[in-house]
Structure formats: structure tokens, C-alpha cells
Amino acid sequence: MLEELKKRVYEANMLLPKYGLVTFTWGNVSEIDRESGCFAIKPSGVEYELLKPEDMVIVDLNGKVVEGNYKPSSDTATHIELYRAFPTIGGVVHTHSSWATSWAQAGREIPCYGTTHADYLYGAIPCVRNLTEEELKDYERNTGILIAEEFMKNDYKAMPAVLCKNHGPFTWGKDGFEAVHNAVVLEEVAKMAARCELINSQVTPAPQELLDKHYYRKHGANAYYGQ
């Protein structure tokens, strides 16, 4: 089981450079096996070209390394908080994809200006505030807690993406591959939205009825993972 999980997570991680979402060793993908409560995650600081399936690190939800020759990603504590807060997700992605990261650095949510966005992400993509000096002492864990708090009022199933101010995007899904898919969609809608505002500074978000039409046409009334 662990070998299969490592292989899936390796393949999902390799999609990040393939889709141009990362440079050098930036970003990371994980996927959890809910039965064992363990997840596989990219090792920290290893070039994608050098990665092998067996390099993926197996970690439990207490942050203990169960199996692996490398240190797990520096963002592991954020992945853990998201797995704890969002019980039906199976995969988490963090990237520094440049358009989404630009919105995160600007501290702005990404409005829904069109149907491409509406097809996958129900509404504006939130941007959570940056951490306080105290919270910075446990940066990665508190980033995850902040995201979880944001989604107490948001539906993490209908909005599988978030921007972290001064940092970058996180996405999730039913598995690592879907979380990567959502990261690609996020980057595309971030690019379109930025250009949209450049072309027309007075642009307004898509009407709610269009958002509903497109989102529910694809996802139905209850967008559930694992049900």
C-alpha cells in the first residue's frame, strides 16, 4: 500500500513542473491514506529531476516520519492541518505558481470574472491574512490553521483553493491528482483575472446566476469528495 501511495504522490509531484507551476524545488504535493492515517509527501529541497518514487516521505497526522530517507517538505505541518480540518479531502498541493502567487503577494482574493473560474471554483478565491509575529513562530502549522479557520465560513468542497498573503496558493481535492488539477485551474483563472483587470479596470464579477449555472452544472447541488 505504501509503495503504491509513494508512486502516486511522486507522479502527482512531477506534474507541478510539467504544468509550469513550480521552479527549482518549490512547491509540494501530498496524498493521504485515510485508513492508516498516513500520507506521502515530497521530500524537502530535492530537485524534481532527481526525485524517485521511493524518495517520497511517509508521515502520520502527528507529524511523525513513518518511513523515508529524507526530511519531509517544509510545508508538511500545513498539509497536516488541512487533512485534519477537511475530513473528505485526499490530497493537498502547494505551489508558487506566478499568477496565483502574485495575487497572494498583493493580498487580494481572486474575483470570479467568468465561467472558466465558475466551472471549478464557487465564487471568489479567498486570500487569508499573513501571520502575526507570534504565529510566525510555528509558521507552517499556523498557516494551515488560518486556512482551516477561513473555511469554517467557506465550503472547502466548493472552493478547493486558497491564497496565503505574502506566500502563495494551496489547493486540495479527493486525491493528489485532483489537487494538482485544481492548482492548474487556479493558476489559469489567476492569469485571466489579472489580465481582465488590466484590460478593463472597471470590470465586475460574473453575475451569481451565471456562477450557479456553471458550477452546479458540473458539480451538482452537493459537491462532495468521497461520498
Ligand SMILES: O=C(CO)[C@@H](O)[C@H](O)COP(=O)(O)O
Ligand atoms: O513555500 C515554500 C518556501 O517559501 C516551500 O513550499 C518551498 O517552495 C518548497 O519547500 P520543500 O517542499 O522543498 O521543503
